[in-house]
Amino acid sequence: MAYVLDSVVLENGERQVLINDDAGLPPLLPNLYFAQIHNQSYNTKTRRASTVVKLLNWAQDQKIDLLDRVKSGEGLEDFEQQALLIKMRYRATPTKDDLYVSADMFRDRCREILKFLSFLMRTFGNQRRERDKYIMRVQAWLYDLRDFLMSNHVRMPPYRREGFSHPERLAMLELIHPLNEKNPFQQRVRERNWLIINILFQTGIRVGELLSLRCNAVVKELDIQFGMLHFLVVNQNVYLDEDPRSRPPEAKTTSRKLPISEKLAERIDQYIRNGRRFRGRAAQRAAAFLFLNSDKSPAPLSIGGLYKILSRIESVGNAAKPVFSKIQAHRFRYSMMEELLRVLKGGESDKGGKEAEENWKQVLRYMGGWSPTSNQHELYTAKQIIFSAHLALLKVHEHLMVKYDK
Known part of the structure; x- marks a missing residue:
């Protein structure tokens, strides 16, 4: 038996990661560690929790009581650190030709281990009379562990992140305008695609957040100084029970309200009243996600469907002469x-x-x-x-x- 990763659905519909031990019970401290994290999505917590589960299972295989080692301030021996390093380098399901994780994944695993051990240090330190001496002793070996792990990390050159140039933005908006005769999409989805590109450009939301938007995502608030303000509510996808997509989109962070212009709010409302209803009764019976696919029996737009839209824009725009660089959602x-x-x-x-x-x-x-x-x-x-x-x-x-x- 070993530690396993599970989940629990909260009252508000959001999911929370859960770590269970050999007996199928949730150990207190590992789950308390993730319960205190409020600004990250379920997927992000799951990725982080998988590293903690890997650490706990490694300690169990090595017959190491990890919590007791931290509580006593004893730490890990040199040969144990070496064994941990090897464990973190391997993939969860290694194959003959693909044994090791990427440099970025290894770095993230090392950081998560240090964060979790630091959490245990603070928790046990608060229970001691001589807290400062204990903290200093544990921090010393945590620094040694960090230096050891990071000394084996391959540092990659930073990835340069650049958006589209101004001519590219103008050309893209012109190409997919619903009234443009050269618009490469069917009439029934032109307004949808036009709105998608506008939301991406004006809010910078992630793909998972975009595809999780509901029809009631726009809210208004009256401000004494600025008048009527419009916001786009970005939530976790808590409607998994009615989401037919094989890969339901997930927001990477917790809920927030993004300020949008009155014009964009009007376009969203117009799309719901006209563009979405233009699809007929089948669209009205579909789940109440804002964007639907182009099928005759509409369903919520999938991640693959969004990527096809972007690929189509790029191929048509570059047909006569190069206009667009690579069109990717994150840009x-x-x-x-x-x-x-x-x-x-x-x-x-x-x-x-x-x-x-x-x-x-x-x-x-x-x-x-x-x-x-x-x-x-x-x-x-x-x-x-x-x-x-x-x-x-x-x-x-x-x-x-x-x-x-x-």
């Missing part, structure tokens, strides 16, 4: 983040001081669905850096060369 997210960052920073990284910088970071974190302390937004700054460099060079030219160019 819409990059585009929105780049434009949002440009507006927030105004092209000057030091404008407004540290307080203003922290404010725009929090805006990016909220829009991206990241934690309040996440630095994920730094991966989306490639074009903003180029834009800032361009403005700086213009100032250099203005100060030094402009009088010679007359």
Whole structure:
């Protein structure tokens, strides 16, 4: 017998990961560790929990009482750390030609192990009188374990994340406009596709969040200063019982409300009243997800269906001459983040001081669905850096060369 990964459905319909032990009972501390995580989706927690399960099963195979080792501050011996390293390198189901996980997966596993052990350290430390001495002793071997694991991590060059260029965005919106004669899609799905691309460009939501949207996703709030505000509610997919898709989409983070323009809110409402109802009674009987596929008996749009739409746009747009670079769903997210960052920073990284910088970071974190302390937004700054460099060079030219160019 071994530790296994399970799940439980909460009262609000969301799922929570659950780890069961040999007797089929949920051990307290591993489950408490994941119960305190509120800003991540079920899929993300499942991926993280699989590493903890792997760690607990490894300790059981090695006849190591891992919780007692942390509680006593004893830690792991050198040969045990080496055995743990080997275990984390292997795939969950290795094959003859594919034994090991990728460098990124290995890094994520190492980080999760250290986070879980640090949680145990804090939990046991709060139960001790001499808390500080215990924390210092356990932190020492956790630092050693971190250095050992990370010294065996292959560091890959950072992936440069870039959105679409401005001409690409304009060309894409023009191509799929419902009234464009060159629109490559059937009349019954043109308004749907037009709305999908608009939502992706204007909100930067993830694919799972887009396909989990319900027909009541738009809400209004009256603000004294700004008047009527419109929001797009992004939730976890808690309607799995009525979702016929073989791979139901999942939001990566917890629920949040994304501000949208009044025009986009009107387009969504118009699509529900006209475009979606244009599909007939079959569409009305379908599950109340916002976007349906193009079948004669409509069902919620699948991830594969969305990718086919993007592939069709790319192939038709590049038929006569190259117009689009690779059209991938995540690049819409990059585009929105780049434009949002440009507006927030105004092209000057030091404008407004540290307080203003922290404010725009929090805006990016909220829009991206990241934690309040996440630095994920730094991966989306490639074009903003180029834009800032361009403005700086213009100032250099203005100060030094402009009088010679007359």
